[in-house]
Amino acid sequence: MSITAIPSQAVNRLKNGTILVLWGSGSSPDDVQRFSQELSSYQCNRVIVEHFERLILSGHSNSVFDVVLSNLIEPHMATHSFELLSEIVRIMKTSGVFCGKEKSDSRISSNLKLAGFCNITAEPSDNSFCAETPSFEVGSSSRLSFAKPAVWSLSDALVDDQVELINEDDLLDENDLKKPDAETLRVCGTTGKRKACKDCSCGLAEELASDEPVKPTTKSATSSCGSCYLGDAFRCASCPYLGMPAFKPGEKIQLSERQLNPDL
Template sequence: MEFVKPGNHVLYVWISKVQSGLEKAVNEIRHLKDVVVSVENSDRLEDSTYTNSTFDVILSHCSSESTTNEKLKLFLNLVKPQRPVVFMFLKSEPATLETFEFQLKAAGYVNVKKNASHVFVAEKPNYEVGSSVKLSFAVKKPTAAVWKLEDDDEDEEVINEDDLLDESDKQKPDEASLRVCGTTGKRKACKDCSCGLAEELNGQQKNTADAPKSSCGSCYLGDAFRCASCPYLGMPAFKPGEKIQISSDQLMST
């Protein structure tokens, strides 16, 4: 047998249609040095307990009934990677040979060759059945290096977060100070004032603008110097230029 080498573990598969010469063929293989031969019937091979990649060579008699896809896959599991499976067809079935090469390739065999008029030799690929590999369909674009600070880098000086604030920063500010401009120190409302300072300042300006003016210039001296229609009638004397708040009732009564 040209396909069997010394030290090989060989699986010899026979079919019911081929029984004559079976014992002779098996004995010829066993006479080779350190060769171990396991003989199995094709119909009972599915019931065997062989593990994957057990055999160095598989020699199988074939017929149209025995070359099913399930049987071809079983042979592929049992033989070692890159090792041959030899299919020996009956000479009375040449029609099977016409499509068998395509059937072998579809089942996963490689290096399929027709060795004789009724013999095909095929190999198991250089990987186990069911193995997988990650495919990369796109070239990854290089990413820019990003500066990172490692937690265990003892050479880097890190600011203590507790030192970022002192006690004055933690004190709650006075409400009145929040309503004073931080640059000029004057009470000045910002453009989008929402604290009420703008309304307060506008009210003061209105009161100042609406304050009645004295026509005689002596109202501040007291009632003795005021006329009957004086808006300050009944009010105590005040200093010249001093701002006096007059209630709306007083203005209406005058």
């Protein structure tokens, strides 16, 4: 394997950088050693060689490597899984360079994007690719320009005795404690709402028009058959006493305006 096979994007970052070389099955140890020795000629600060299957188990710290060269040693038998790419982006520094070869044509570009890489270039003719890590640390956060600071907050150092509370009795005055007049709370007898209905007969329409309480009028009904007092069994279909209990003959019964004008 010749050092000239290293992509130019990575060559520019080798000097004084920490480099990780990943190799897979099929590559001879002699080729791996020769490749790492050639890298040292670029005045790298440190070169670490790791097998694909051991990378995740190695437990490298976050943001360690400037350049990662993966599967560049023949016969290029390794495949970059999404799990492997996620581990690589974690251990790389910001704006780091990641170059390699894939075993065969696959979804390497899509997996690189999903793992968090950017500025991805892929060459289908030889299954090679290069990508960069973002210019910010993985897991970092930043305040948005339109984010507004909190209007007020209480310090964690304050104790209950230092916090001035509002007396809830001061929030009410004498008018709030007065019991409202029942006449002012009247609602329509038909709709149950404060607004009078179209054919209002309970007096609510007149009350709202005059802004003064109006008591519903009542009328005294007179029986034409003389048997209304006996109960519903002796009353006609239009009897104003229909539905009312029996009463004594001559007893005065007061009916409301609504009862005297039933909806037919």
